[in-house]
Amino acid sequence: MWDGIGDFLAMGGYALYVWGAFGMVALGLLLEGILVARRRRQVRARLQRQSRRPAAARNQGE
């Protein structure tokens, strides 16, 4: 269907629009994935610190 990689990337003259749309979606999903993974790591690390120091955990948790 496409006449080589250049033709594919040109998207029939709509490259800026098509790749601008797909690129932003990819960026958005990637960023969301990174942020959620980081939040998960942070929460788990905080809880593991707390369970090691039960007294401190009680003060911090309130």
Add this chain to the structure above:
Amino acid sequence: MTGRSIPWLKFTAPANFYTLAQRLVPWLWPAAALCAVAGLYMGFFVAPPDHQQGDAYRILFIHVPTAWMGMLLYLLLAAYGAIFLVWRIKMADIMARAIAPTGALMTFLSLWTGALWGAPTWGTFWVWDARLTSTLILLFLFLGYMALHAASDDREKGGRAASLLAIIGAVNVPIIYFSVEWWYNLHQGVSVMRSDGPSMADSMLAALLLMIAAFWIYAGAIVLRRAQAEALSREARTEWAQAAAAGRLTREQRERAAVGIEGNRPPLESGGQT
């Protein structure tokens, strides 16, 4: 043990929810990736160019799924908001809060992809027509929910105010959906869910459906992950959460936590003002 007789209440216990999500999500990532790869292949290498729009129409394969996800996630947000308001089930508030950022992202992406699709086909990135305006309002409703929830120091109060906003804002969803029929619009009408069948080529429809599946599954996975982090954070002082954070939550700990919830606070009888 009351949880046994009413199984659907089982996952109102954060410990049970956490374990379910932990088992589910590792399957969701590859499933979403598989659908996305198949959908992108169909969309870019099998579906032919449109006879009017050329290759610009391929934006459809991400524009429609993100727009649908935005509306669907909003309805879910409002439903969990209502459950939280009526029955005070903490897990419903956790789910609603986990849905909002993904809903906002999907709505933003639908506006972004729509603008980049509108530019070459309508000659403008933006027009204040009913569908575009109501979709912009949807984005503000998601952001408003998040801001309102975060604004209050009392999480219970913030959650209730935000839930109320979510429920009231739900009237906007049918407005978006039917806007192309109710008002004169620049935005095109319905092309998939038509009574006379979809108005597009089979390969285009297959690509679109695969992409929709990919976005559904992705949204499910990311929302569950965010809800897990939120559940752990809120239950930070409990035995089950600390065990789960260390990656060794036992069945006994989980069941003890679930009984604690159902024993102390029966979700269906906890009405009244605080």
